[in-house]
Amino acid sequence: MEAVPVLSIFAENKPGKLEKITEVLAKEGINILGFSIVSVKDFGVIKFLVDKPEKAYQKFKERGFTVAKVPCLGIELEDRPGGLYEVVKLISSKEINIESALVYVAETRKKAYFVFEVEDLDSAWEKLKGEGANFLRASDFIKE
Amino acid sequence: MEKRYFNPKIELLPREELGALQLKKLKKIINKVYKRVPHYRKKFEEAGVKPSHLKTLEDIRHFPFTTKEDLFVDYPFGLLAEPLEKVVRLHTSSGTTGKPKALFFSRKDVMAQAELIARSLVMSGATSGDILQNSMTYGLFTGALVMHYGAELLGMLVIPAGPGNTERQIELMRTFGTTCIHMTPSYALYVASLIQEKGLKPGKDLKLKRAYLGAEPYTEETRRKIEEMLKVDVFNCYGLSEMGGPGVGFECPVKEGLHLWEDAFLVEIVNPENGEPVKPGEVGELVLTSLNREAMPLIRYRTRDLTRFIPEPCSCGRTHVRIARILGRADDMFIVRGVNIFPQQIEGVLMGIKGVAQNYQIILEGYDEMTVKVEIDRDFFDGRIERLLKLKEEITEKLRQAIQVRPKVELVEPGTLPVSEGKAKRVIDKRTL
Numbered sequence A: 001m002e003a004v005p006v007l008s009i010f011a012e013n014k015p016g017k018l019e020k021i022t023e024v025l026a027k028e029g030i031n032i033l034g035f036s037i038v039s040v041k042d043f044g045v046i047k048f049l050v051d052k053p054e055k056a057y058q059k060f061k062e063r064g065f066t067v068a069k070v071p072c073l074g075i076e077l078e079d080r081p082g083g084l085y086e087v088v089k090l091i092s093s094k095e096i097n098i099e100s101a102l103v104y105v106a107e108t109r110k111k112a113y114f115v116f117e118v119e120d121l122d123s124a125w126e127k128l129k130g131e132g133a134n135f136l137r138a139s140d141f142i143k144e
Numbered sequence B: 001m002e003k004r005y006f007n008p009k010i011e012l013l014p015r016e017e018l019g020a021l022q023l024k025k026l027k028k029i030i031n032k033v034y035k036r037v038p039h040y041r042k043k044f045e046e047a048g049v050k051p052s053h054l055k056t057l058e059d060i061r062h063f064p065f066t067t068k069e070d071l072f073v074d075y076p077f078g079l080l081a082e083p084l085e086k087v088v089r090l091h092t093s094s095g096t097t098g099k100p101k102a103l104f105f106s107r108k109d110v111m112a113q114a115e116l117i118a119r120s121l122v123m124s125g126a127t128s129g130d131i132l133q134n135s136m137t138y139g140l141f142t143g144a145l146v147m148h149y150g151a152e153l154l155g156m157l158v159i160p161a162g163p164g165n166t167e168r169q170i171e172l173m174r175t176f177g178t179t180c181i182h183m184t185p186s187y188a189l190y191v192a193s194l195i196q197e198k199g200l201k202p203g204k205d206l207k208l209k210r211a212y213l214g215a216e217p218y219t220e221e222t223r224r225k226i227e228e229m230l231k232v233d234v235f236n237c238y239g240l241s242e243m244g245g246p247g248v249g250f251e252c253p254v255k256e257g258l259h260l261w262e263d264a265f266l267v268e269i270v271n272p273e274n275g276e277p278v279k280p281g282e283v284g285e286l287v288l289t290s291l292n293r294e295a296m297p298l299i300r301y302r303t304r305d306l307t308r309f310i311p312e313p314c315s316c317g318r319t320h321v322r323i324a325r326i327l328g329r330a331d332d333m334f335i336v337r338g339v340n341i342f343p344q345q346i347e348g349v350l351m352g353i354k355g356v357a358q359n360y361q362i363i364l365e366g367y368d369e370m371t372v373k374v375e376i377d378r379d380f381f382d383g384r385i386e387r388l389l390k391l392k393e394e395i396t397e398k399l400r401q402a403i404q405v406r407p408k409v410e411l412v413e414p415g416t417l418p419v420s421e422g423k424a425k426r427v428i429d430k431r432t433l
């Protein structure tokens, strides 16, 4: 399975919280490749796709953050109008529910990926793997 | 289950007869304090009641409460109802400030309390063949000495270990084959963790069967944890120095509440705010009248301990009423939207929910708005927001069921709330009226 790790951090909605989180990554020289923020009033969950996920995970832990690694699937988006639509349509046609998502644009700027989280990763993979989509591989972006 | 009783006649006494016995004793003791204790006479007169007004047990409601403050009137001997020659024992109970409460016991009082302990121990299944390691504090505190006398009365071998020196405690357990222990729940947890650390196997290297834990409130979770770690049956015991120490209330093997020995105490549960009796099963402050005490009887003593009656008859056969484990102190109580709530209720709910860490905080603000801040468990977080939302909903709903008020629940990061240090930091009341 071509799963990629996304870091997920629990954060109370307090001023300066996002600053503290991104500071950790900046100080450790970890590159943010994509991120998303979901907030529900008093708290939120911030997700990062980074080039050194294991190091980032350890550093967040060391500094007392509540962090988890969530395996996600990434599908390449075609660089044309309707590219995202095609991917989302494929996913929903398999009755897979997207729980969260972020977009990763590769360094070359030539390729972009839709990186998404589902409840049951194994079954989503089984349903999608034969559909001719290009999946993002961990080795495509991880430098550790 | 084999049923044995230390004093079957009293323990199984039908409730009508128990009531009649209580009334007889109550009349006697009300008369006695009215005659012999000037402070009680003065209080009765101020309340406009006389011993002759007491016709039924319910009439006790017209008599004034005795509070902690009353124990300091004419201190230290002011509440004695017998000459000092008849007093054989002093126990004290330290307050938060100033002088300790001074409690006096006659020889008869000491032996009467010992009987309550002996009954309780037999109720738990203990026999004269058991070996009790008594790890409460010996001295001015009632905890150890009163248990000691009761266990000896039953004929157990008592090891007067006292608290502390855990290495030695474990050594005593191994050398003498201790079968029962008496200590505080927090110390039991500590002892159990050291036993684990040493690689000793309870049930194999140790012969422990029962743990009598009391002197501080604890939850059902803690009981289960200790039972599992030490491979024992944990029995909750309740007492207070004012009422003679441990032995006032004790769990039977059914472990659903503590039997209060009603031939020795008249039991009431009142609303801590106005002193009125609560509805059956509702939480309130335990109020006790000592029916047997000779040297220093206490009438309608406000224990400040919160509990509720368990009205159903107990399957162990004992007719004496049961109360729920002590839920907290009346002083910790607060009122939201007209409902009496105390932090321990909330703690109890939170401890039973997976995904919640130890700390919580209650914030009262605005127009009676209640917010409960809850630390999430670091290991529970798997990165998914849905799981957190479900957790939040579960907490809200379970709290609503327990306290009848729907609080606002906020999930916060572990380690961000102040560590538990009693009420002060648990409840923050910002309401202004």
Ligand SMILES: [Zn+2]
Binding pocket: B252, B253, B254, B259, B314, B315, B316, B317, B318
């Ligand atoms: Zn029972």
